[in-house]
Amino acid sequence: xxxxxxxxxxxxxxxxxxxxxxxxxxxxxxxxxxxxxxxxxxxxxxxxxxxxxxxxxxxxxxxxxxxxxxxxxxxxxxxxxxxxxxxxxxxxxxxxxxxxxxxxxxxxxxxxxxxxxxxxxxxxxxxxxxxxxxxxxxxxxxxxxxxxxxxxxxxxxxxxxxx
Numbered sequence: 001x002x003x004x005x006x007x008x009x010x011x012x013x014x015x016x017x018x019x020x021x022x023x024x025x026x027x028x029x030x031x032x033x034x035x036x037x038x039x040x041x042x043x044x045x046x047x048x049x050x051x052x053x054x055x056x057x058x059x060x061x062x063x064x065x066x067x068x069x070x071x072x073x074x075x076x077x078x079x080x081x082x083x084x085x086x087x088x089x090x091x092x093x094x095x096x097x098x099x100x101x102x103x104x105x106x107x108x109x110x111x112x113x114x115x116x117x118x119x120x121x122x123x124x125x126x127x128x129x130x131x132x133x134x135x136x137x138x139x140x141x142x143x144x145x146x147x148x149x150x151x152x153x154x155x156x157x158x159x160x161x162x163x
Contacts, residue, residue: 001078002028003149005132005158007036007086007114008060012136013045015163019135019146020050029053030148032077036114036132037086038062040070060114061088078151080109087115087131096122096129103127109156110149119145119160130158 004023006016023029033053035043037060047055058073059065072085083102090098092115099111104125111129118140119133132147133140143162150157 001032001151002030003032003034003077003151004030005034005036005112005130005147005149006042006135007132007146008038008117008134008136009035009042010038010062010134010136011042013042015135015144016042016046016146017049019163020046020053032056034084034112034149036060036084036112037071038114040065056084058084058086060086074106074108078156079154080151080156081107083108083111085111085113087113092116092131096120099129100124103129110158112147112149118142119147121158121160128156128158130160132160135163 033055035057037058040057040059043055043057059070071089074083108127113131117134120131122129133145135146138144145160145162148159
């Protein structure tokens with residue numbers, strides 16, 4: 001099970017579409033697309049461009065959530081419990097300590113977050129905590145990035161990929 005994860009695209013839809021198309025051309029299409037906000041409208045564009053791939057998304061701090069509850073979501077894929085959020089609601093720009101608390105309390109297999117525009121992989125209390133960075137505006141100095149999550153049997157892993 002492959003999940004491609006984008007964050008902080010800020011209107012950079014063509015780049016995401018080209019990346020997804022590249023995987024499809026190599027017969028390695030993702031089973032899911034996850035977008036971690038800024039902007040959810042970009043995720044909706046991907047839904048239209050790739051209707052055969054489910055798209056899961058949350059809203060970010062740079063946009064309005066219609067019901068105010070779409071900044072965090074949880075779901076299960078391939079038997080793994082995954083929590084997604086943009087991150088601004090938990091102050092991830094300064095520290096991921098709040099995500100470590102979530103990891104300890106709810107026993108997620110993986111937490112995916114954005115907002116910082118800088119990729120990060122961490123492991124705490126049996127939970128992978130991953131920020132894919134930004135596909136449009138890198139703040140790490142390493143370049144624009146996204147993440148590919150692979151779920152195989154009982155294993156789950158994430159790979160940051162620089163675009």
